Amino acid sequence: MKLISVSKSYGDNVVFDKFCLEAEEKKILAVLGSSGCGKTTLLNIISGLTDFQGAVEKSGNKISYIFQNKRLLPNLTVYKNIEFVLKNVYSKEKIPCIINEILRKVELYDSRNLYPSELSGGMGQRVSLARAFAYPSDILLMDEPFKALDISLKKRIIETFNSLYRTDRRTTVFVTHDIEEAFAVADRIIVLQKGGNILADETLSVPAEERGYADFSETKKRIYDVL
Amino acid sequence: MKLKLKKILPDIIYPFAAVGIIVALWAIFAAAIDMELIVPSIGSTFDKLGNLLTGADFYRALGNTLLRTAASFLTGALAALLLSLVSLNDSVRKFLSPVIKIVRSVPTMSVILLTVIWMKPATSPIFVAFLINFPIMYSGFYSAFSGVDKDLVAMSKVYGVKFKNRLFELYLPAIAPAAFDCMQSSIGLTVKIVISAEVIAQTRYSMGIAMQMARGYLETAELLAWTLAAVVLSYILELLIFAIKKAFVRWK
Ligand SMILES: Nc1ncnc2c1ncn2[C@@H]1O[C@H](COP(=O)(O)OP(=O)(O)O)[C@@H](O)[C@H]1O
Ligand SMILES: [Mg+2]
Numbered sequence: 001m002k003l004i005s006v007s008k009s010y011g012d013n014v015v016f017d018k019f020c021l022e023a024e025e026k027k028i029l030a031v032l033g034s035s036g037c038g039k040t041t042l043l044n045i046i047s048g049l050t051d052f053q054g055a056v057e058k059s060g061n062k063i064s065y066i067f068q069n070k071r072l073l074p075n076l077t078v079y080k081n082i083e084f085v086l087k088n089v090y091s092k093e094k095i096p097c098i099i100n101e102i103l104r105k106v107e108l109y110d111s112r113n114l115y116p117s118e119l120s121g122g123m124g125q126r127v128s129l130a131r132a133f134a135y136p137s138d139i140l141l142m143d144e145p146f147k148a149l150d151i152s153l154k155k156r157i158i159e160t161f162n163s164l165y166r167t168d169r170r171t172t173v174f175v176t177h178d179i180e181e182a183f184a185v186a187d188r189i190i191v192l193q194k195g196g197n198i199l200a201d202e203t204l205s206v207p208a209e210e211r212g213y214a215d216f217s218e219t220k221k222r223i224y225d226v227l
Numbered sequence: 228m229k230l231k232l233k234k235i236l237p238d239i240i241y242p243f244a245a246v247g248i249i250v251a252l253w254a255i256f257a258a259a260i261d262m263e264l265i266v267p268s269i270g271s272t273f274d275k276l277g278n279l280l281t282g283a284d285f286y287r288a289l290g291n292t293l294l295r296t297a298a299s300f301l302t303g304a305l306a307a308l309l310l311s312l313v314s315l316n317d318s319v320r321k322f323l324s325p326v327i328k329i330v331r332s333v334p335t336m337s338v339i340l341l342t343v344i345w346m347k348p349a350t351s352p353i354f355v356a357f358l359i360n361f362p363i364m365y366s367g368f369y370s371a372f373s374g375v376d377k378d379l380v381a382m383s384k385v386y387g388v389k390f391k392n393r394l395f396e397l398y399l400p401a402i403a404p405a406a407f408d409c410m411q412s413s414i415g416l417t418v419k420i421v422i423s424a425e426v427i428a429q430t431r432y433s434m435g436i437a438m439q440m441a442r443g444y445l446e447t448a449e450l451l452a453w454t455l456a457a458v459v460l461s462y463i464l465e466l467l468i469f470a471i472k473k474a475f476v477r478w479k
Contacts, residue, residue: 064386076478
């Protein structure tokens with residue numbers, strides 16, 4: 001996926017100025033940056049939710065998006081929320097198998113008939129994760145999906161994400177302001193500054209699933225230096 | 228069990244107290260004025276109501292007025308739903324909003340008098356009530372539609388959800404609570420307007436004409452009995468809409 005000379009402003013507020021970025025297919029690109037630097041805007045540009053100048057070249061048109069807030073329909077159960085995005089892409093017969101399988105993977109099978117108001121924050125985020133992976137997308141966008149979770153919940157959800165991703169790779173852009181989260185999942189990390197400057201660009205040699213607690217102190221130091 | 232009783236007791240006590248106070252005031256006025264022609268006693272009003280309830284004319288009038296109310300209300304609600312939905316498009320809204328504003332600001336009495344000239348007595352009350360309830364429901368539905376969570380709309384667009392599914396699973400459920408509240412208050416208004424229009428259009432076999440005739444014969448007790456019937460009719464229709472809302476909005 002390629003962003004070619006992308007510019008975006010809100011009035012006088014220039015968020016991207018002739019910004020270029022290439023994301024490798026089937027790899028996770030983490031975009032680190034402080035709040036307000038344009039991370040959400042970047043994902044909205046890629047997903048077509050906001051207008052912009054320039055071009056985005058994509059290998060396919062289907063996009064899964066895990067938003068910063070969960071964005072679940074309050075009137076639909078967990079199961080129906082996932083079904084809602086699949087009706088247009090899979091046949092009626094195939095949908096139940098896909099949903100039940102993904103719900104087992106995110107440990108929500110027993111909660112499939114609950115409404116969003118009955119879910120805890122971590123469970124809601126899991127539904128959002130399940131929805132993104134159930135949908136057969138070419139591109140996966142993630143906007144600080146682990147932000148509002150406490151440490152142990154965050155660790156478990158990141159594990160779930162890594163196990164889903166291992167069997168179902170997609171070209172992924174993962175934005176966060178948390179450097180540890182970036183190291184827990186990404187293949188490559190860039191540091192973004194307002195206006196579209198890339199302050200650091202590091203490719204991590206060890207794949208996320210083999211990484212464990214591998215020490216990236218040199219890389220981390222280089223990233224911390226530009227922050 | 229005890230707790231539950233404690234919780235629902237106010238729901239029973241207060242309405243009864245309110246009705247009790249109204250009835251007491253009525254009894255006091257009737258006794259003080261002591262003229263059946265001006266303020267009939269409770270006893271004679273309920274006697275009349277009893278008489279009405281045993282005659283076939285009552286049900287004929289009630290049925291006709293109810294049908295007119297239903298026809299007017301359902302067409303009003305349907306038109307309001309369709310037009311408020313297409314008003315989500317900005318240009319459509321800009322075109323429609325002055326039209327609706329004009330319809331809204333025409334005095335009720337002019338609408339009634341004009342349509343009585345243009346239409347048959349049996350159908351003009353339907354149209355009059357439509358002209359009154361449609362703009363109210365349109366505004367209510369439109370503001371409910373514009374309150375639909377933009378984040379959810381954006382989500383469904385990214386995931387390529389078809390308009391049909393968005394309509395039935397996102398938009399309509401989202402507006403349902405507010406839309407039903409709006410319909411609940413419109414139905415009572417529709418009953419009132421239909422009856423008023425029936426009075427002026429001299430619609431045969433209707434509650435409106437029955438009230439008008441009771442007034443003409445100075446049968447004040449009978450007029451009050453019809454009024455009670457109209458109040459009960461409104462109340463039952465409101466309850467019906469409330470029940471449909473409860474059956475439909477299950478996720479809260
Ligand atoms: N809809 C909008 N209207 C006006 N300004 C906006 C809008 N969305 C974002 N911005 C501005 O664009 C900049 C980048 O915002 P955003 O992409 O949300 O940052 P981040 O996600 O990195 O916190 C901020 O300065 C923000 O105020
Ligand atoms: Mg953001």
